[in-house]
Amino acid sequence: MTKRINPLVLIAGFAVGVAALVLTALGNPANMGFCIACFVRDIAGATKLHTAAPVQYFRPEIVGLVLGSTIMSLATKEFKARAGSAPATRFVLGAFVMIGALVFLGCPLRMVIRMGGGDLNAFVGLAGFFIGILLGVFFLKKGFSLKRSYTVATVEGYTLPATLVVLFILVLAVPALFAFSESGPGSKHAPVIASLLIALVVGALCQRSRMCMVGGMRDAVMFRDFNLLSGFGVIFVTVLLGNIILGNFKGFSAYLQPIAHASQLWNLLGMVLVGWGSVLLGGCPLRQLILAGEGNGDSAVTVLGMLVGAAFAHNFKLAGSAAALNDGVYSPGGIGTTGKVAVILGFAVLLVISLLNLPKEAKQNG
Template sequence: MLIPKSFSIERKGGYSLMKKEKTTIVVAGVIIGVIAAMLVFFGNPANMGFCIACFLRDTTGALGLHSAAAVQYIRPEIIGLVLGACIVSLITKEFRPRGGSAPVTRFVLGAFVMIGCLMFLGCPFRMILRLAGGDGNAIFGLVGFAAGILTGTFFLKKGYTLKRSYKMPKLEGSIFPAVQIVMLILLVAAPAFIHFTEPDGGPGAKHAAILISLAAGVIVGILAQRTRLCMVGGIRDAVLFGEFKLLFGFVAILVSALIVNVALGYFHPGFAGQPIAHTDGLWNALGMYLAGFGCILLGGCPMRQLILSGEGNTDSVVTVLGLMAGAAFAHNFGLASSADGPTANGKIAVVIGIIVVAVIGVVNSRRKEA
């Protein structure tokens, strides 16, 4: 059988495009990994150059929504992520405000994702950075996270959906990025009603200079927006479509952060004594199982939700608010883990979360039409 020349050219062009996309994602991952490791050098907590869950938790505390004095600081990295994504989406005309897709369900899922993350003490991004720092406990988190995503993909195959979103006015999509500018002003002005962890008072007191953190957030926000980096999406796409390009980005983050950690003397392999971590393998796994399960039903990891928020997606804004509410619940009701391990309340909350997320998956699934 003869293959038309035009078909061969089209196939070759498609392969070249896919190769270019993979290269771009890997390069972005390398840059992000270096930035994350260097943020530790400039003052962020060890193995926490970037942690969306932890940083949203700190910001929630700074606003007085929880009273854990050790973790209260408006993190400029969060501000930078949203503004970076917003700026580049405006330039590329990808700023398309949309919303209205099951907001209450998204809020609840976001809250339980945060509770899962704070059981593990980190989001999927920090899970990778903990591995790059030699923290063996993150292996249990990775196994649980992958299992949660696989569970979520089961529901996707059954037709899970939170229904369509709708076009929103540009003003509606601009509110959350504008709020980030207000947050930056509050950080710099430091009025009395904003809470900050006292020096040497805990992880909230460890941070890079504002301009360094903000610039890092903007750069990562731009790269993540252009490449659609998402740990959840990477595993989901690999399972459903056999597409691994997003996973390559996170492998690049792991490798580049590892190299920088080794060079700076931050690589300390082992399980005991790891910074801001505990050694309970079962609950590390179950916490990230809940996070992975919830994220797959939301359509993206916490970082991806912030990037989409910068693009004007109000469904993702609601999810971020849910994440912040989850952080407040976790610290107000003793659900968050510590270096001493998980709490009894936290274990109960994670089990309840897994049940709730499973119910949401069942209720919002339907059989595909034959």
């Protein structure tokens, strides 16, 4: 059995890896050249949907990724306004995927970038992500479906890209309207123009290559198709080699990694939630941005769910707190009680959504 690997996936993987390294070198937080969860969380902070002072910044990368996808899909005539596939369910799934990601402290893309930075906590996250994908695949094989979408008015397809552009213009023109971190991860960022341009290119490449962190493992498990997984692998290798070349790599360790905690059970469970939810959605947070850029209204609603999930994560203190040295005393970080409850609630919600969207005969047969 032969399975062709699309060279575009390899190119996009390499570009994402290099872009992550460059953005970090230009000022983004360590091991956070790209992180969809963190960046959406920062935008939620910038727009004051939450008021966690260290994580407030309007990340141009999110605007660039979505617009890059819009421009590329228009150029290739793939832009198509469609919607109607269980939008409210997708909103809830988006919110819980975000909560799981913020418990772990990173989306699947940042997980790979953290792995390439030598963060062993991220390998625990990877194990959880894989378990989550297996859970999702189990329900897909049982016939899980959020039903079909339909062609809708073109304006629906432009709603999220246009909203982001308007917000971005407002950020540039009237920054006083927004909140910006003075310390913490939100205060660390590459120059606006670099973030935007690099993300435009990456967004366009991800649109063409269909890059998806969850799709790689899902397709490998379900169809022995390693096309998308190859992109995942190339990002890891590129970031790892890049960090070694740049002198950032200090060996593999779980100790005091940048913006990461060492509470391994919750690193694992957070990413189980992300993997499972992302399979049900049909793609990882990065893929949802790209699809929203292509005119997919359901993915746009998912992104809005992610935004609200990020706000909840900080308003209700669900997100992980990073490991730190306080006066020379090591704190491994971790998550609080509300975060643990939210992850467990997330599993319950995902189980209900998984079961209630099975075909009738599968439900009767259990």
